[in-house]
Amino acid sequence: MxxxxxxxxxxxxxxxxxxxxxxxxxxxxxxxxxxQHGQRRxxxxxxxxxxxxxxxxxxxxxxxxxxxxxxxxxxxxxxxxxxxxxxxxxxxESRLDAIVYRAKFVPTIFAARQFVSHGHVLVNGKRTNIPSYRCKAGDVIEVREKSKQSLQVLEAVQLAERDVPEYIEADHTKMTATYVRMPALADVPxxxxxxxxxxxxxxxx
Structure with missing residues (x-):
């Protein structure tokens, strides 16, 4: 594990x-x-x-x-x-790692942080490796060309347990996502x- x-x-x-x-x-x-004490009242x-x-x-x-x-x-x-x-x-939610996770490019938020840190993500065409990078409305997040066919990405896209929220527009054929707007609490799944x-x-x- x-x-x-x-x-x-x-x-x-x-x-x-x-x-x-x-x-x-x-x-x-x-x-x-x-x-051992986990079941205590x-x-x-x-x-x-x-x-x-x-x-x-x-x-x-x-x-x-x-x-x-x-x-x-x-x-x-x-x-x-x-x-x-x-x-x-x-x-x-405007953190880069959170957007990568919400867009279903990776299966978990932990994987998103590592994915960004290892340089697999572009923001508006520029490689960005800072997970806490603050994205703005209209920013385009893209998986690097060399990383688009990685097993992790392909499996994450197929996950049925969660959907991409409305404040992110994701194109899984191109592996791009646009951060449409900053969400409120009620918008986040x-x-x-x-x-x-x-x-x-x-x-x-």
Whole structure:
């Protein structure tokens, strides 16, 4: 089993939810946490604990982003005009690795980060190897010519477990995707309920 598989399965077990909707998630078999104490009855969670869990779940969904980077994203969302909850989701979804994942060029968000880091992706015709690169509306993301026939890409396109959301226009014959617009929370096809309002409360303490 690869390190990426271990990481995402560990996240699912720790949070007790199948946060990517994967059919092979261990949570589909047992909904309790890992370890010998995983089945113990859970006590009442405090408000802080609820907020922390919401933050961990959202961070985990995007490949367990580093805390410092995630906090900077929140701070930018808070500075922008409009609803901070939607701003936070929009900024996370505009990451290059998130768009590569949503466009179904790769099977997982962890694979998306590696795919971008290894230089397999072009943004507006230029190679970009920074997973956190912030895309703008109208940007065209393309899989490099040499990478279009890779087994990983071909398998990901055929995945039936998720669809490409409306804010991304994907052409799987050309392996290109256009980032149409920054989405709001209601637009993002999360497999579980995300609560960015609790994340905002966590950082606003």
């Amino acid at each position: 690869s390190k990426r598989n271990k990481a995402r399965y560990k996240l699912d077990r720790r949070l007790g939810e199948n946060i990517w909707g994967r059919p092979k998630s261990p949570v589909n078999r047992r909904e309790y946490g890992p370890g 859970k006590g009442k969670i405090s408000d802080y604990g609820t907020q922390l869990r919401a933050k961990q779940k959202l961070r985990g969904h995007y490949g367990d982003i580093r805390e410092k980077q995630f906090r900077r994203t929140y701070e930018e969302a808070n500075r922008r005009k409009g609803d901070t909850n939607d701003n936070l989701i929009g900024l996370l 999360y497999a579980v309920v995300m609560e960015p309002n609790l994340v905002v409360e966590y950082y606003s303490r």
